[in-house]
Amino acid sequence: MSKAIELCDVSKVYEVYRASDGHSRSLLRYFRREKEFIPAVRDVSFSIDAGEVVGFLGGNGAGKTTTLKMLSGIVRPSSGHLSVLGHEPFKRRPEFLKSITLVMGQKQQLTWDLPALESFHLHGALYDIPAAECRRRIDELCELLSAGDIARRPVRKLSLGERMKCELILSLLHRPSILFLDEPTIGLDLEMQVAIRKFLGDYNKAFGATIILTSHYMADIEALANRVIVLDRGQVVFDGGRQALVKAHVSERRVCLRFSSAVSDESLRPYGELIRLDNEGAELLVPEEQVAKTVAQLLASFPVTDISIQSPSLEQAFPRLLLPREHA
C-alpha cells in the first residue's frame, strides 16, 4: 500500500518570551526580554498508509495539535523531513491543499453571519468544483448528515452540533483524500457524537480516505481507528494496533455484578480490585487469567442476579501508558 504520510525525525520548537511576575521585573522585561525555547514535538517519525485511520492520543501539550498543524502545512517544522502525498506541506501548493482538510472542533471556517450555504458555494469556487457538481455534493452530504434545512439558516443561529455538521460538510465538499480531525466531536451530545463517528467511518470506506484523528473521547478512537499513535511530551511513546495497546497495558477484565440483597465490600475484596459498590451493584477488576475461576466463585458465594464481563477498553489502557513516564 502506498504511503500517504511520512515523517522522519520531525521536531518543532516554539520561541516564546518569558513572562515575569512582579511590577519591577515586568518593567525590566519591557527593555530586555528573555526568550524561551519550548520543544513541542521531538524527533517524531512514523508513516501512514493511504486509507488508514489513525488515532492520535496524548494529554494536553503532548504535541498532537502541533503535529497536525505541521502535517497540514500551517506550521513549519524546525527540523526533520515531512511528506504528505509526496508534498512538503509547508509549501502549501494548491494541489496539496485541495487534497487535504483540517477540521478543528473548536474553530470554525463558516462565515458567522451568513447561512452555511454561502460558505459551501464559496468553498466550491475556491476548490474549482463546477456549480452543478457542488450543489449535488452539498445535497448528498446534507442528507448523509441529516443536515436538512440548517444550511439555509445564519450560522450564528445554529446549535453547536448543527454548526459542526456544517463544518464537516464544508471540509469534505472538495473530497479530500486526507482528513486531519482535531477534536471533531468536542462539546457534542452523545447522539451527535455517534452520528459524526458513523459519518466519518462511511466517508473513509466510500472514498478510501486517510484519517488522522485526535480526540479526548476514547470512544471516537475506538469507533474509527485501528491504529493508535500515542504522544507524550512531544515524543511518540506508542505506535501500533489499538488492541495491542490495550492488551499491553490492561491485563484485567471488568466484572459487573447485580445482587438481590446487600453485599459488604469486605466480602468482595478477596475476588479482585473493587472499583464500585452501591445500590446498583458492584464492579471488580479481575486478572484476565483468573476471570473464569473468580466468576464461578462469585456466582456460588453471592446472591447474584446479573453478571457481565467487559473487555478492557482504551480508556483504561491510555492513562496506564503515560503513568510510568509521569512518575519518572
Added chain:
Amino acid sequence: MVALASLPGIAGRLIRTSVLVTVIYRAQLFVWLISGVAPLFMMLIWWELSRDQVIGGYAASDFVAYFLGIYLVRQLTAVWVIFVLNDEIRHGTLSGRLLKPVAPFWFHVAEHLGQMLVRAPIVVTVFCIGASLFDLDLLGIARQLPFFLVSLVLAWIIIFHIYYCVGLLAFWMANSVALDALVWSMYTVLGGTLIPVDLFPEATRSIVALLPFASALDFPVKVLIGKAAGIELLYGFAAQLFWVLVLVALRRGLWRQGLKRFSGAGI
C-alpha cells in the same frame, strides 16, 4: 497556481460574501461614513479663510474641491486590514485561511472590495451633493475621471499595502494595532487631510511629496480636481508605481518571513 479560468468565479464568490456581510452590518457602515467627515470640516475652515484671498494658489472653490476630493478618496480607499491581520495572527484564525488553495491576501482584498461596492454609491452621492452646493464644475471633474480612476486604484493599493505590512508585524509583535495610530496620523497629516500638500513649507513639500502618503491621497485628489497636469501628472503616476512595487515586494517578504514564525496559536 489556481487555474486562470476559475479566477472570475472565485473573485465573484469572495466579493459576494463580503457584500452580504456588509449589508448585515449596515448600521456600522453608516457610523463609519459619518466618522469620516473630518475633511469636510477642514473644507469649511479653509473655505472661510480663503473667501477673500487666494492661498498658495488655492482659491476658495479649489479648497472646496480639494477637501471634497479628500473625503471621496479617503472613503473609497478605506482600509481596516491591520485589525483583521492582527486578530488573525494573534488568535491563530489565520490557520483556517492558510488551508485554502487561494492565498489569504486575496481574501483580505475581496473583503475590502465587497464593502467598497456597498459604500461607493453613498460616498459618491455625498461628493456630488457637496460639489453641487458649492457650484463646482462637475463636468470638468468628469473629464478627469479616466486618470482619476487609475490614480485611485494605485492609491488604494498603496494604502492597503502600508496597512497590510504593518498588520503583518503581528508575526513579531504582540499587537501590531498599536502602530495604527502612528500610520493613521502620518497618512492624515502627510496625505493632505488637514492642509493640501501644495501648501506645505517649500523645504518639506518635496520630501512629503516623495512619501507614499501623498501618493495615496493628495495625488489622486489633485488629479480629480485638475490640479495635476502635464509633467506633474507623469511624476505623480511614476511615484505611485514606485511605491506599489516597493510595497508589494515588502509585503511579500514580510509574509514569507512572518509565516516561518507563525505557530497557529489558539488551535
